[in-house]
Every structure is written in C-alpha cells, then in structure tokens.
Amino acid sequence: MTLLSSAGSFTDATSSDASLHRFLHGLPGVDQVGVEQRAAGLGTRSIKTSAKEFAIDLAIRMVDLTTLEGSDTPGKVRALASKAMRPDPADQTCPPVAAVCVYPDMVPFAKETLGASGVRVASVATAFPSGRAARDVKLADVNDAVDAGADEIDMVIDRGAFLAGRYLEVYEEIAAVREACARPDGRSAHLKVIFETGELQTYDNVRRASWLAMLAGGHFIKTSTGKVQPAATLPVTLVMLEAVRDFREATGQMVGVKPAGGIRSTKDAIKYLVMVNETCGPDWLDPDWFRFGASTLLNDLLMQRTKMTTGRYSGPDYFTLD
Amino acid sequence: MVRTSSRTTERIDVRKTYKLYVGGSFPRSESGRSYAVTDARGRFWANASHASRKDARDAVTAARSAFGGWSARPAYNRGQVVYRIAEVLEDRRDQFEAELRAAEGATAAKARAQVDASVDRLVWYAGWADKLAQVTGGANPVAGPYFNHTAPEPSGVVAVVAPTSPLLGLVSVVAPVIVTGNTAVVIASEPYPLTSITLAEVMATSDVPGGVVNVLTGPQAEIAPWLASHMDVNGIDLTGVGDVELGRNLEIEAAENLKRVRRPGVEDLLATPALDRMTTFQEHKTVWHPMGL
Numbered sequence: 001m002t003l004l005s006s007a008g009s010f011t012d013a014t015s016s017d018a019s020l021h022r023f024l025h026g027l028p029g030v031d032q033v034g035v036e037q038r039a040a041g042l043g044t045r046s047i048k049t050s051a052k053e054f055a056i057d058l059a060i061r062m063v064d065l066t067t068l069e070g071s072d073t074p075g076k077v078r079a080l081a082s083k084a085m086r087p088d089p090a091d092q093t094c095p096p097v098a099a100v101c102v103y104p105d106m107v108p109f110a111k112e113t114l115g116a117s118g119v120r121v122a123s124v125a126t127a128f129p130s131g132r133a134a135r136d137v138k139l140a141d142v143n144d145a146v147d148a149g150a151d152e153i154d155m156v157i158d159r160g161a162f163l164a165g166r167y168l169e170v171y172e173e174i175a176a177v178r179e180a181c182a183r184p185d186g187r188s189a190h191l192k193v194i195f196e197t198g199e200l201q202t203y204d205n206v207r208r209a210s211w212l213a214m215l216a217g218g219h220f221i222k223t224s225t226g227k228v229q230p231a232a233t234l235p236v237t238l239v240m241l242e243a244v245r246d247f248r249e250a251t252g253q254m255v256g257v258k259p260a261g262g263i264r265s266t267k268d269a270i271k272y273l274v275m276v277n278e279t280c281g282p283d284w285l286d287p288d289w290f291r292f293g294a295s296t297l298l299n300d301l302l303m304q305r306t307k308m309t310t311g312r313y314s315g316p317d318y319f320t321l322d
Numbered sequence: 323m324v325r326t327s328s329r330t331t332e333r334i335d336v337r338k339t340y341k342l343y344v345g346g347s348f349p350r351s352e353s354g355r356s357y358a359v360t361d362a363r364g365r366f367w368a369n370a371s372h373a374s375r376k377d378a379r380d381a382v383t384a385a386r387s388a389f390g391g392w393s394a395r396p397a398y399n400r401g402q403v404v405y406r407i408a409e410v411l412e413d414r415r416d417q418f419e420a421e422l423r424a425a426e427g428a429t430a431a432k433a434r435a436q437v438d439a440s441v442d443r444l445v446w447y448a449g450w451a452d453k454l455a456q457v458t459g460g461a462n463p464v465a466g467p468y469f470n471h472t473a474p475e476p477s478g479v480v481a482v483v484a485p486t487s488p489l490l491g492l493v494s495v496v497a498p499v500i501v502t503g504n505t506a507v508v509i510a511s512e513p514y515p516l517t518s519i520t521l522a523e524v525m526a527t528s529d530v531p532g533g534v535v536n537v538l539t540g541p542q543a544e545i546a547p548w549l550a551s552h553m554d555v556n557g558i559d560l561t562g563v564g565d566v567e568l569g570r571n572l573e574i575e576a577a578e579n580l581k582r583v584r585r586p587g588v589e590d591l592l593a594t595p596a597l598d599r600m601t602t603f604q605e606h607k608t609v610w611h612p613m614g615l
Binding site: 311312313314315316317318 | 379382386548551552553554555575578
C-alpha cells in the first residue's frame with residue numbers, strides 16, 4: 001500500500017479532524033464478498049492430531065477468561081481466577097490462560113488470587129459497554145482500574161462520535177486513555193481498544209476504526225464487548241488482522257488483535273488461529289499478540305484437550321461452570 | 323434430465339435421501355459417507371447415512387441440551403407425547419407395513435402384526451409415564467419422626483443400540499427410555515436402517531422436542547464404542563449388540579464413568595414387556611424430612 005508508505009504522514013494525518021477524515025476515508029475499501037469468502041475458505045482447513053494439540057494449548061494460553069455480569073461477586077471472580085491459573089486441575093500439563101477480564105471494581109479480588117502467577121488482570125473501563133459518559137468519568141474509570149492493579153485496560157470507543165465522523169474526538173480519547181494507563185512505577189497498563197464492530201455497520205468502518213486506534217497508540221484492537229450481537233465474526237477479525245499487518249509494514253510496530261464474544265467452540269477458535277497464521281504470520285501466534293475474549297470457550301477447549309489425551313469424549317460435568 | 327417417451331411423459335422418481343435424525347433435524351453424516359441398503363430380495367433400495375463418531379458426539383450434545391427441558395416436564399405430559407407418537411404412527415401404518423414387507427420380506431399379516439404391536443407398545447409405555455413413580459418410589463416406613471420418601475429420577479442421556487427389528491425393535495427400546503425423562507441416542511438397526519429413519523420422521527412430527535430422540539444409522543461396531551466411552555452419556559442399552567466380544571468391550575468402556583448398562587438375553591419383542599427397561603435408566607432419590615413437633 002503506497003498510501004501508507006511513511007510513518008511521517010501519520011503525524012500529518014492526525015493533526016486535524018479534516019486530515020484524519022481524509023486519511024481514514026482514503027484507506028482502500030474492503031471488498032465485502034472477498035473478505036467473507038476468504039474467511040469462509042480459511043475456515044475449512046482441517047487441523048488434526050499433533051497440530052490440533054498445539055492449537056488447543058495455544059488457544060488456551062490466548063484466552064482472556066471473562067466475566068462481565070452485573071451479578072459478579074468477589075467469590076465468582078476468585079473462582080474464575082483460580083480456574084485461570086489451573087484450567088484443568090486434573091492435568092498438570094494444561095497451560096494457564098492469558099488473563100482474567102473483569103469490571104474495575106473486581107480487579108482487586110482477581111489480583112489477590114492471581115498474585116505472581118503470571119496470569120494478568122484485564123479490566124474493562126470507560127463506561128463499558130456503551131461508552132456513553134463524559135470523558136472525565138471515563139478517565140476516572142480507567143484510573144480506578146489502573147490503581148487497583150489492572151495489567152490491561154479494555155476501553156470502548158465512542159461509537160456515536162465515530163459514526164458521526166468526529167474521528168479526532170475518538171482519536172484524542174484513545175490517546176487520553178492511553179496516557180491514563182501509565183502507572184507511577186513508569187510501566188503502563190496495556191490498552192485494548194474495543195470497537196463494538198456489531199455497531200459499526202460496515203467493514204470499511206472496521207478498517208477505519210482499526211487504523212484510528214493504532215494511530216492513537218492502542219496496544220490491541222478488540223472486536224466487541226460481548227454485549228451486542230453480532231459480536232466477533234471471522235470476516236471482521238480478518239479485516240482487523242489485515243490492518244495490523246499493514247500497520248506493521250508501514251511503521252514496524254506490532255499491534256495485537258482480540259476477537260471477543262460468540263466464540264464458543266474449539267472448532268471456531270482453531271479457525272481464528274488459521275486465519276491469524278495465514279494473514280499475519282506466526283509472529284502473531286502468541287498470547288502477547290492475539291487473544292480470545294471468552295468464557296464458555298475455555299471449557300470446550302478443555303473437553304477437546306481431554307479427548308485428545310484420554311481418547312474418550314468428555315462432558316461438561318467434569319469442568320467447572322462459570 | 324427429462325425422460326420422454328413418444329406417447330406420454332413419464333414422471334421421474336422422487337428418490338428419498340435417508341439421513342440421520344439429530345437434534346430434531348435430519349442432517350447428513352458429518353463424514354459425508356453413506357452405505358447401500360438392499361431390500362429383502364437383494365436389490366438396491368436406497369442409501370443410508372453412515373454415521374461417524376462425530377455424529378455420535380453431536381447427537382450426545384443434542385441429547386444433553388434437550389435433557390433439562392424434557393426431564394422437567396410433568397410425567398403426564400411425557401406420556402401424552404409418547405401417546406402422540408402412537409397416534410401419528412397409526413396414521414402412517416400403510417407406509418410402515420409396505421416398508422417392512424420390502425425390507426424384511428415379511429408377509430402382509432406379519433407386517434401388520436408388527437405395526438399393531440408397535441403402536442400398542444407406545445400406548446402401553448405412554449400409560450406408564452405417570453404411574454411408574456408410584457411403583458418404584460413411594461413413602462418409606464422409618465422408625466423416627468421423619469417422612470421418608472423415594473422418588474425416581476431419569477439418569478440423563480442414554481445410548482441405545484437398537485435390535486435388528488426396525489420398527490417394533492426401535493419402539494421397544496426407545497419408548498421406555500424417554501418416557502421416564504431420559505433423552506436417547508439410538509444406533510438404528512444396521513441391516514434395516516431406513517424404517518428407523520421413517521420412524522424418526524414420525525417422532526419429528528409428534529411433539530417430541532428436538533434432541534430427545536436422536537437416531538444414527540451405520541455400523542454399530544464403529545459407533546457404539548464412542549458412545550460407550552463417552553463421559554457425558556449416563557446409560558447404555560446393549561439390546562441390539564449381537565457380537566459377544568463387542569458387547570463385553572462396550573461394558574468395559576461403559577464402566578469408566580459408571581454408566582447404567584442393560585445387556586439383556588434373548589427376548590420376545592411381541593410379548594408384553596416387564597418394567598425393567600424403564601427402571602434400568604432411573605435413579606432413586608430418597609429424602610428424609612422431619613415431621614411432627
């Protein structure tokens with residue numbers, strides 16, 4: 001893409017609302033039929049035996065084990081955190097998941113249980129899931145989560161502003177949240193930017209939002225909150241994967257991708273992994289660069305894993321409900 | 323292609339594709355395989371789906387998700403549904419008689435007797451739905467100030483290897499399993515799978531919720547071990563297993579998660595059954611409740 005040849009042009013692109021608008025609308029359009037066909041085609045790959053074992057363990061390590069309910073209690077979060085560290089208590093070789101994803105007020109409980117296990121705590125913030133609040137309130141939300149020890153912040157963009165074409169406002173908000181992610185010790189919480197692609201209407205908008213978030217400094221771009229249907233789909237994730245691939249080509253910086261919501265089966269997860277490998281290459285096949293936002297997915301991965309090791313189909317009775 | 327003759331236009335046969343019955347719909351085997359079924363005279367009749375272990379797994383998933391709703395229904399209502407199967411079967415008796423004659427080479431009288439017995443068997447089990455609890459459960463006399471009562475509950479998902487007889491055999495093994503609130507994954511008669519799928523069509527149109535009965539066609543030696551070893555299956559009925567060695571292996575596999583196993587000897591399907599087909603796949607809950615004071 002010649003359009004994205006130099007990093008210098010991005011500084012110009014974000015200098016004003018008009019130039020940002022020009023830049024985002026100058027991105028090549030997404031071929032809807034093509035992207036859906038490509039995603040469907042990649043979904044037909046057959047992944048078996050040792051490749052499947054590898055894929056299942058990788059997918060487990062990529063899971064952001066999520067509970068985002070009004071009814072969350074400290075007890076539930078502690079149980080989830082325990083599960084995150086030892087997803088299959090009956091099998092020592094089962095890897096831990098990447099992170100536990102909770103609301104900001106639940107961060108201390110997750111942190112307390114996870115300790116130095118290496119499993120991170122992700123917290124949603126910025127008036128999740130709608131993002132409808134004043135910027136001060138959103139930033140206070142982020143500060144709360146960061147102060148409580150969250151390692152990762154999942155923010156939602158202001159879809160209203162985005163759809164109305166006020167791109168600079170969205171850009172500045174992401175940048176402001178990124179600043180708020182800084183901790184006193186000098187390190188910064190990782191920022192994941194949620195688009196809620198189900199509300200963005202078109203693939204073109206998804207591509208624009210991806211570039212906007214990457215330009216604003218997001219470490220990860222994430223499809224959905226899980227509260228809106230449709231949530232993550234293969235084609236939407238493909239558009240985002242292409243965006244992070246092109247962004248690295250243009251700037252040398254890697255940005256992670258996190259599909260969230262609606263991924264329930266091992267089969268689905270493996271389709272995503274195939275797509276990551278085929279679109280971005282093996283560099284992204286790592287929990288630092290690709291995550292699944294999910295809760296029920298983990299049990300299915302564990303059941304499949306058990307099937308691979310014992311040779312018999314397992315059942316939901318043998319795994320915790322969460 | 324349209325075949326025409328000089329005098330009249332012949333109508334092209336509408337050939338039926340016999341598929342599996344899983345979760346209330348009729349999918350092809352995930353494996354895409356099928357096998358040829360011949361009629362009693364050895365001529366090709368139709369292709370039946372050759373179910374794979376993944377079809378068995380999907381059927382168990384469907385049966386598991388149907389279990390909650392089905393087992394929570396009042397026993398009376400389950401009886402009504404099983405009775406409804408009998409009603410619809412009675413309506414389609416001509417089709418079944420014709421199929422039995424073609425498949426097994428049975429005489430008209432014999433085919434009629436089989437359909438009669440199948441309808442009667444369904445009605446018989448339907449009647450038991452809300453009466454079995456009184457027979458196998460009840461209030462227990464205990465020496466203390468307690469009510470003590472025992473209530474039967476369904477086991478869960480039951481795998482059934484159906485006997486050869488395609489209609490009466492299938493009805494005789496499925497009705498007792500579902501009438502008590504279990505859900506069933508059935509491996510249909512291997513030599514006569516088509517009638518079993520026709521019976522599945524009857525069940526699909528008689529208020530049986532999707533997933534309560536799932537019918538797989540294909541070689542039992544290939545499919546049954548996956549069901550016997552499946553950790554989410556709670557019972558297995560080996561009625562249709564003829565091979566002694568296979569039966570033994572299935573019992574061993576079933577022991578892993580303590581499935582309830584039924585492995586009967588030779589039985590006369592036309593005779594009035596005993597209650598044991600129903601009671602095998604029931605569990606009993608006994609409750610102590612303080613009284614008096």
